Amino acid sequence: MRDLPKTFDHLEAEPRLYREQEEAGLFKPAGEGEPFSIVIPPPNVTGSLHVGHALNNTLQDILCRYRRRQGRKVLWQYGVDHAGIATQMVVERQMAERQEPHRRDIGREAFVQKVWEWKAESGGMIKNQLKRLGASCDWSRERFTMDEGLSAAVRKVFVQLYREGLIYRDKRLVNWDPKFQTAISDLEVENREVNGKMWHFAYPLEDGEVDGIKEIVIATTRPETMLGDGAVAVHPDDERYKNLIGKKVRLPIVDRLIPIIADEYPDPELGTGAVKITGAHDFNDFEVAKRHDIPLIVLMDEEARIIATEENGVPERFHKLDRFEARERVVKEIEELGLLRGIEDKLIMQPFGDRSGVVIEPMLTDQWYVDAKTLAGPAIEAVNSGRTKFVPENWSKTYFNWMDNIEPWCISRQLWWGHRIPVWYGPDGTPFCAEDEAEAHRLATEHYDGEAVDLVQDSDVLDTWFSSALWPFSTLGWPEDTEELREFYPTAVLSTAFDIIFFWVARMMMMAMHFMGEVPFRTVYIHALVRDEHGQKMSKSKGNVVDPIEYMDEFGADPLRFTLASQATQGRDLSLSKQRVEGYRNFRTKLWNAARFLQLRSVPITDEEIDPHTFELPLNRWIAHEGAKMAGEVSRALDDFRFDEAASAIYQFAWGTFCDWYLELSKPILDEGDEAAQAETRKAMGAALKTILICLEPFMPFVTRELYHAMNEGKKTIDDQRWPASSFADDGAAGEIAAAIALISEIRSARTEVNVPVAAKLELVAVDAPDQVKALLDAQAPAIKRLARIETITHASEPPKGSVQIVSGGVTYALPVADVIDLKAEMERLAKAIGKTEGELKKANGKLSNERFVANAPAEVVEQERERVAAFTAELEQLQAAKARIEAL
RNA sequence: GGUCGCGUAGCUCAGCGGUAGAGCACUCGCUUCACACGCGAGUGGUCACUGGUUCGAUCCCAGUCGCGACCA
Incomplete structure (x- = not known):
């Protein structure tokens, strides 16, 4: 034994103890036990440890350490993802701070090189923070989504899906981030309620007046988009406009004739019941426009500035105006035309890029899509059949809900940092999808009848989640047939917060089912979201963000971990x-x-x-x-x-x-x-x-x-x-010690309540104790004496006069305190005990006197009630006798 | 509007057909030889509301009110 210091110095000990474990190789899979594996949900390479990571990784670590103790061969696979947008943003910002040239000036290759340099320097922060937390990942197997192996997996998956027709190019509306000038995922869009306005514009009818109507008034929160209107839609049942359907209105400013169409989309109850249709700049309008073959008129460039072109007919004076400037200009001109019919203040939902913070613009662009609907089938089936289980189970509903309504997954991003799309285009634009350029050339040569041509690779990269979706198997070596894959796939558990069921679980499930033919994890454990002590969502703007590092500094990793574990209930929130x-x-x-x-x-x-x-x-x-x-x-x-x-x-x-x-x-x-x-x-x-x-x-x-x-x-x-x-x-021993503890507690309680001085040592008199109790008192005498401050334990047939009396385990005990007894306090104490016992007795008797209870309740419940009545009755009698003795004094 | 969830002690949360629980906070004692980051003893709850099912409801069902999240 080594002498323990008086206190535990966590700041000194924790790093030392961690190093000790790591150096002993304790985190590597060991032994011949049944394999148990977890892949870490990869943190962003730009990330630093927040309290959600702390929770999630504490729980994973608990599982891993527990399974090691059970002799399992445990692999906790670590790694980070390359976080396309976030990382590119961080590096660009750093370049700007250092007053270095913009990425466009140095070119793609040099920029990507810079990102790698940044990663080497700053990309390992979260790993060290996880180590502080005590995470027992096998660090030697660290993977990165941009590693060669994982990139090969990405290329293989892309090419196969392309050839299977499950990846295709399409022109659809996407969420366009004008700051980063890339498409972003629905999940990266944050809809927030903001104070906005609703403008009412009048569009004059082409034919002057029809049935006394000269114009149609539409309402919009985004006036600038009217420049791209392709139609005005009204509900087919809306009596007000019945005769106008099929007629045309003259679009002000642009001076274009656009049709009035009938569609279910406009709600006759809302506003005037007529809506403008801007197919190229609104998701709902896009659907309407497609149904009616309305032209999609593109109004903006990549920076969301208005463009005036021959096709869109926008007047030249709007060219290169920012969308918000254009808005003012449109309103002003409409007003000047005498067509402004009203402005009202309104709370509107507006989409913001969660990283850029700017208003997201629906944009009509060519992008690559995964046919998620097809891939979802087996992924849904895997959960339906229980091959993958959600814990808590009800999260499977969220999963199904998402999967059943899944949309095509837009996987291309207009970024430089990421996996470049493995598609090359010939001079006439014919695409050749291949795992490398040489193969693309072979395909091209074949296509162009032996003629060698120049190929240009698609300039876009893939969504980070495309590579993350392969994580459970790509980290284990797929597409190679590795030992690890055979041993540790499928993994046991994926642990994550519910807000990213979609990011994670859905995509990993789809890819795993398609390429492995087997689920990626047996269990999906969904933990709560960490909130502050008042249950408020943590946010930087509220300033209530808890930094786990601070807690580790102040208290150590152990208490933080224990707190998180003890709070990890099945609820949605954790304060x-x-x-x-x-x-x-x-x-x-x-x-x-x-x-x-x-x-x-x-x-x-x-x-x-x-x-x-x-x-x-x-x-x-x-x-x-x-x-x-x-x-x-x-x-x-x-x-x-x-x-x-x-x-x-x-x-x-x-x-x-x-x-x-x-x-x-x-x-x-x-x-x-x-x-x-x-x-x-x-x-x-x-x-x-x-x-x-x-x-x-x-x-x-x-x-x-x-x-x-x-x-x-x-x-x-x-x-x-x-x-x-x-x-x-050993129930016998357990019962005996429980009885001794109960007696000691009763004595302590009675002493306090009748104000016996703490230091006073009393005599304990057991009244008419049966032999069994006598034996117990004898055996536990030293403990009772010490813990209840008893001098001697004696037996008698009557409690001495002036005693405090307690009933424990069916036996009355007396504590003679003649000169120190507080009679009033003792009376109160006994009265309270009697009252409580009477209450219980009454309740139990009430049940037993109910014929239907006796007839219908299970026999053991009735029996239990009878036993309780017997015990309470005896206790009550003893307490009343005790009270009577005090009253007699 | 749709979906899911939540209202239990002052606070944060467990429990979930048959005697209401924890941690913290609070009150009163205590320099009891491991520990005052402690020890001992306590206070505190019509389990949101209204109906229903049941021998019995905090727990199941329906509705109401309040709160939240996600999706439109």
Whole structure:
């Protein structure tokens, strides 16, 4: 044993203990056990640890460490993704800060080179933060989505899907980010409610007046788009416009005739019931325009500036105007034309790019798409058939909901950082999709009848999620047929927050089913989102962002981990408060001090397999019983992903059972017991601590390790230990110690309530105790005396006059306190106890007197109620007798 | 508007047909020889509301009110 310092210095110890584990190679898959694998949801290469990562990775780490203790061969696959937009943005910003030339000036190749340099320098931050947290990933297997192997997987997947017709090029509306000048995913768009306006414009009818109507008034929140209107739509059942359908209106400013069409889309209740249709700049309008073959008129360039072209007929004066300037200009001109019919303030939903923060523009562009609908089929089936399970189960609904309504997946991005689309174009624009340029040339040569031509590669890159979708198998070596793939695929668990079920689960499932023919993970564990202590979503603007690093600085990684685990319930939200972390820091300290107590009493941890069946003392059998029960509860809870229940079971046992009772009850034995009893108690105590440390290690890997190795007298380390057995049980010993604890608690409580001075040592008189109780009192006398401050334990047939009386386990006990008794307090105490017992009795009797209860309730419930009545009746009688004796004084 | 979820102790949350729980906070004691980041004893709840099912509802069902998230 090595002497434990008075306190645990987490700032010194945690890095040291981490290094120790890492250097010992503990994080690599080992042994011959059944494989257990988790792929980390790859953090962004630009990322730094936020509290959501802390939660997710703590939970994954708990699972991995727990399974290692069970002898499983564990692989926790680490890696990061290249985060196309985010990374390009970071590097561009850095270049701007350094006043370096813009990326367009240095060219694609040089820019990509710069990104790699940036990655080498700054891309490893989150890894070190995860290490601080204690994450036991196999760092030696780190992967990056832009690695050669993973890139080869991307190319292979693209080419195959292309050849299967599941990847195609299409002209559709996309979410266009004018700042980054790229398409972005729906999921990267944040819809926010903002104060906007609704403008009402009048479009004059071509034919002057029809049925007394000269114009149609439309309402819009985006006046500038009227320049691209291709039609005005009204509901077919809208009486107001029935006669106008098929007629034309003259579009002001542009002076174009556009038709009035009938479509279900306009809501007659809203506004005037007539809507303008701008097919090229609005998602709903796009659908309407397609249905009616309305021309799609493109109004803007990549920076969302208005362009005036021959095709779109926009007047030259609008050319290169920013969309918001154009808006003012349009409104002004409409007003000047006398066609402005009103302006109202309105809350409108506006789409913003989640990274750029600018208003997203629906744009008609050529992009590459994956036929997600086709790929979704097997992915849905995999969850339907239970081959992949969601925990908690109801998240599968969200998954199905998303999958059932899945849209074509736009995978091209107008960026430089990412996997370049493996398509080359011939001089006439014919595409050749191939895994490399040489193959593309072969295809081209074949196509052009042997003629060698110049090919130009598509300039776009793929969505980051295209490569991330392959993560569960590409990290294991696919498309090569590797040992790891055979051993660790499918993985056991994917752990993630519900807000990215779509990002992650859906895409990984689709790709895995298509290319592996097997699910990527058996279980999808969905954890809550971390919020602040008031349940508010954390956001930088609110300033309530919790930095896990700060908590680790102040309290250490162990308490943070334990807090997160104990809060990981099945709910959607998790409120993290500093006080809670502090509370579990206290728990760590409690454990530390308990270990110091063991040291003081020369109790080590040994390699010896201690069989509790050999224990003679009920106290030791009891702690073994309770320890085994706890270990069983923790395993069951972890098997069910109930991290909160697991944490609670350990906490209760370590603090509530081991420290509060076992250590206290064992003190008299260690002080005064005979040699055999002392030896046995030391053994049991060491074994109990060992159980705690092993079960707690997945949650608090640092302090448990430090304690284990300081206390260890054997050759084995905590890493050589297996998860504790949960088979031992001794209900007899458990009952005996529970009875002693109940009695001690009753005595303590009574003492306090009648204001017996703390230091006063009392006599305990057991009244008419049966032999069994006498034996128990005899056996537990030293403990009762010490913990309840009792001088002597005697027996009598009547309580001495002037006693405080308590009823415990069906026996009346008296504490003669003649001169110190507070009669009033004692009366109140007994009255309260009587009242409570009466209440219970009444409730139980009420049930039993209900014929239908007796007839319908299960027999054991009725029997239980009868037993309760008997017990309460006896207790009530004893309490009333006690009260009568006080009254007689 | 659609979908999902939530209203349990002052706060943050478990529980979920048969005796209401935890942590923190709060109150009162305590320099008890591991620990004041502690020890001991307590206070605190018509389990949102209204109906229904049931022998029995905090738990199941329906509705109402309030809150939230996601999707339109």
